[in-house]
Amino acid sequence: xxxxxxxxxxxxxxxxxxxxxxxxxxxxxxxxxxxxxxxxxxxxxxxxxxxxxxxxxxxxxxxxxxxxxxxxxxxxxxxxxxxxxxxxxxxxxxxxxxxxxxxxxxxxxxxxxxxxxxxxxxxxxxxxxxxxxxxxxxxxxxxxxxxxxxxxxxxxxxxxxxxxxxxxxxxxxxxxxxxxxxxxxxxxxxxxxxxxxxxxxxxxxxxxxxxxxxxxxxxxxxxxxxxxxxxxxxxxxxxxxxxxxxxxxxxxxxxxxxxxxxxxxxxxxxxxxxxxxxxxxxxxxxxxxxxxxxxxxxxxxxxxxxxxxxxxxxxxxxxxxxxxxxxxxxxxxxxxxxxxxxxxxxxxxxxxxxxxxxxxxxxxxxxxxxxxxxxxxxxxxxxxxxxxxxxxxxxxxxxxxxxxxxxxxxxxxxxxxxxxxxxxxxxxxxxxxxxxxxxxxxxxxxxxxxxxxxxxxxxxxxxxxxxxxxxxxxxxxxxxxxxxxxxxxxxxxxxxxxx
Amino acid sequence: xxxxxxxxxxxxxxxxxxxxxxxxxxxxxxxxxxxxxxxxxxxxxxxxxxxxxxxxxxxxxxxxxxxxxxxxxxxxxxxxxxxxxxxxxxxxxxxxxxxxxxxxxxxxxxxxxxxxxxxxxxxxxxxxxxxxxxxxxxxxxxxxxxxxxxxxxxxxxxxxxxxxxxxxxxxxxxxxxxxxxxxxxxxxxxxxxxxxxxxxxxx
Ligand code: SF4
Numbered sequence: 001x002x003x004x005x006x007x008x009x010x011x012x013x014x015x016x017x018x019x020x021x022x023x024x025x026x027x028x029x030x031x032x033x034x035x036x037x038x039x040x041x042x043x044x045x046x047x048x049x050x051x052x053x054x055x056x057x058x059x060x061x062x063x064x065x066x067x068x069x070x071x072x073x074x075x076x077x078x079x080x081x082x083x084x085x086x087x088x089x090x091x092x093x094x095x096x097x098x099x100x101x102x103x104x105x106x107x108x109x110x111x112x113x114x115x116x117x118x119x120x121x122x123x124x125x126x127x128x129x130x131x132x133x134x135x136x137x138x139x140x141x142x143x144x145x146x147x148x149x150x151x152x153x154x155x156x157x158x159x160x161x162x163x164x165x166x167x168x169x170x171x172x173x174x175x176x177x178x179x180x181x182x183x184x185x186x187x188x189x190x191x192x193x194x195x196x197x198x199x200x201x202x203x204x205x206x207x208x209x210x211x212x213x214x215x216x217x218x219x220x221x222x223x224x225x226x227x228x229x230x231x232x233x234x235x236x237x238x239x240x241x242x243x244x245x246x247x248x249x250x251x252x253x254x255x256x257x258x259x260x261x262x263x264x265x266x267x268x269x270x271x272x273x274x275x276x277x278x279x280x281x282x283x284x285x286x287x288x289x290x291x292x293x294x295x296x297x298x299x300x301x302x303x304x305x306x307x308x309x310x311x312x313x314x315x316x317x318x319x320x321x322x323x324x325x326x327x328x329x330x331x332x333x334x335x336x337x338x339x340x341x342x343x344x345x346x347x348x349x350x351x352x353x354x355x356x357x358x359x360x361x362x363x364x365x366x367x368x369x370x371x372x373x374x375x376x377x378x379x380x381x382x383x384x385x386x387x388x389x390x391x392x393x394x395x396x397x398x399x400x401x402x403x404x405x406x407x408x409x410x411x412x413x414x415x416x417x418x419x420x421x422x423x424x425x426x427x428x429x430x431x432x433x434x435x436x437x438x439x440x441x442x443x444x445x446x447x448x449x450x451x452x453x454x455x456x457x458x459x460x461x462x463x464x465x466x467x468x469x470x471x472x473x474x475x476x477x478x479x480x481x482x483x484x485x486x487x488x489x490x491x492x493x494x495x496x497x498x499x
Numbered sequence: 500x501x502x503x504x505x506x507x508x509x510x511x512x513x514x515x516x517x518x519x520x521x522x523x524x525x526x527x528x529x530x531x532x533x534x535x536x537x538x539x540x541x542x543x544x545x546x547x548x549x550x551x552x553x554x555x556x557x558x559x560x561x562x563x564x565x566x567x568x569x570x571x572x573x574x575x576x577x578x579x580x581x582x583x584x585x586x587x588x589x590x591x592x593x594x595x596x597x598x599x600x601x602x603x604x605x606x607x608x609x610x611x612x613x614x615x616x617x618x619x620x621x622x623x624x625x626x627x628x629x630x631x632x633x634x635x636x637x638x639x640x641x642x643x644x645x646x647x648x649x650x651x652x653x654x655x656x657x658x659x660x661x662x663x664x665x666x667x668x669x670x671x672x673x674x675x676x677x678x679x680x681x682x683x684x685x686x687x688x689x690x691x692x693x694x695x696x697x698x699x700x701x702x
Contacts, residue, residue, distance in 0.1 A: 022678050034682050050535065062694060065693060158669065159669050162672075162673075163669060163673060164679065256691060258689035265687065
């Protein structure tokens with residue numbers, strides 16, 4: 001371990017940073033940081049490989065690099081050539097580049113293919129105390145393991161391929177403390193949607209977020225990944241959770257997890273990573289988990305969200321002029337009126353998937369609600385596992401059959417309707433309850449309207465045809481006995497302090 | 500990256516202000532898989548007009564673009580710089596650049612020099628007097644010359660140094676190759692490795 005900190009108490013993020021310092025930047029120059037793991041996909045890598053070729057440079061560490069195909073891949077008929085020529089070319093280019101530069105690739109049809117942020121953790125490659133980068137903003141997902149996951153641009157992809165390092169300026173640190181116990185039906189997705197609604201889409205800018213507190217500790221790795229995944233939607237560069245036994249239990253035995261003496265050495269080191277008791281964060285935010293309800297977005301950025309039992313806010317009541325204008329535009333695009341009860345909003349489609357919510361637990365949660373039910377008439381429901389392996393695991397548990405019996409589509413793995421780069425898109429004007437992470441205009445298809453929700457809310461919505469919480473169901477919610485009485489107050493969170 | 504000291508070549512006037520990167524290269528071209536081959540995408544919408552300066556044979560082979568204020572504002576797309584480079588430009592002079600564009604230019608060896616509005620006018624006048632005239636942009640002296648007109652330009656010291664040394668970010672980082680190798684030497688054996696490929700037991 002690196003002891004260069006001179007006894008100063010440090011946060012988790014600072015420890016990981018310090019232990020990857022290759023060269024300390026002087027006089028405002030960036031630090032040079034070593035990268036433990038580089039994940040690559042077809043969209044942001046072609047120009048980076050091309051740059052290497054032009055400069056006659058090799059990939060410095062193919063053994064720290066791994067590629068998969070996800071953004072462009074079809075989720076039906078994956079054994080046929082990809083119909084869209086541009087997509088096919090992008091995929092073929094990745095294949096050629098990986099072959100030429102010796103990078104391991106999991107192509108469409110491979111058992112380890114899937115969304116890049118699902119594949120890394122599932123192989124045991126994402127580990128505590130490591131630096132992980134990918135030419136994709138949702139690389140923050142990997143922070144769930146106590147890693148520093150940073151999304152980068154194409155020039156930086158090339159830089160990492162060539163040098164296995166990145167010049168980076170140090171980040172500020174923000175603690176997001178979530179204390180208490182989630183009520184049944186409330187999930188990690190609701191926590192992060194509430195956090196973003198609270199601090200805003202720019203609230204995390206310049207920060208690495210560290211999620212702490214009893215509610216975070218009680219989450220599984222899948223839940224922690226959901227939270228870290230959306231750190232970028234608050235503008236943060238990364239989001240992290242300190243590793244603990246939950247992390248180790250998830251990792252142990254995975255294909256690339258350390259073995260034997262390496263495992264012991266790793267755990268010993270990982271146990272030192274937690275933020276020191278007297279370390280100081282640059283900013284702190286608090287959220288009360290006891291009070292949280294299922295959350296949903298009403299607008300066109302992930303910060304425009306409220307409790308599902310609430311009403312669409314009135315822009316006129318928003319004091320900040322920029323936010324007011326943005327809310328007005330959003331309501332126009334979303335075609336909903338201020339004051340509408342969220343639960344009165346009908347949807348045309350439900351998308352269950354994306355790197356936010358497509359892991360096995362997400363599918364189990366979704367299946368637990370829809371089991372034995374039929375989807376609402378006229379609602380298109382698509383279930384897209386995050387990886388080929390998740391799909392196989394789900395099929396072994398019979399989840400595919402539950403999905404089909406429900407009347408929903410069971411698809412092959414990929415990004416799918418999260419961004420609609422493949423044929424899975426909303427038609428103009430269609431409204432969708434989606435477990436993904438971005439509700440930007442046109443994100444799921446030109447003119448499409450997105451409401452971000454948890455898998456449980458997606459399932460309840462698919463049953464009722466209107467935005468619904470599992471609390472609204474008369475049957476099908478496993479923990480009905482524990483279901484709370486309909487809350488009287490909308491979730492009000494304790495005031496946070498942002499420095 | 501090639502060292503940049505003096506850029507010499509035909510100067511093309513672009514008498515427009517607020518040229519955003521959407522105009523430099525429209526979004527439809529971002530689906531391409533190469534960093535090269537964007538020359539036909541440069542100013543795609545405008546060049547449909549036969550009168551547009553890019554279509555004027557007098558300026559064929561131009562290497563220096565003289566543009567109006569606020570060149571390269573808007574979207575961060577690095578493709579805007581790639582397209583300019585591909586078309587053959589090695590330098591752009593303008594009274595002001597979009598921040599991100601200026602940063603991207605520095606990464607790709609495109610000299611982006613800031614000139615005063617008055618000097619912009621004299622450079623444009625010099626071109627008008629003699630269309631197809633060569634410009635000489637001297638990064639050492641930080642001056643640009645067209646015919647008899649010589650004007651100073653501004654560029655930040657760090658970028659200038661990198662261009663003079665021919666260092667892209669990667670080249671710069673590789674100066675620390677020894678430290679990188681040393682770091683790799685003490686990297687713990689438990690840390691992730693993607694190769695050799697391993698499968699879950701039973702595969
Ligand atoms: S699932 Fe969506 S957010 Fe995640 S990597 Fe794919 S496109 Fe990006």
